[in-house]
Amino acid sequence: MSGCMPSDKWVTHFLERHPEVSAYRPRPLDPKRARAFNPTTVHAYLDLIEEVIACYKIPIENIYNTDEKGVQLGGGRKASTVKQLFAAGSKNRYILKADSTALHNY
16 A cells, blocks of 8 residues: 555654653663562561661761662663653653563563
8 A cells, every 4th residue: 555654753743742641761671670560569678677767866968879780870871772661751661571581661
């Protein structure tokens, strides 16, 4: 079918017509972490942290945030330039990505 191919600007035009959608680079999220990230688990974890801070009288200036991967500047070698569509203003811009599997939409 001739004339049915979208133009090079179709994504730009789509986003202009639909301000409720935006294109972002998604962040990878391990499926096991995604399953554990629920209100019950998060509240239990925060309650435990609060208990430890109170029990040991840890001053706020001695509390830091890190994880098992440490600090990585510049996005690393695996940083993707591919963008996906998410709700405009959404902070949950993740795709599931296990260490040994391909990317899956989340």
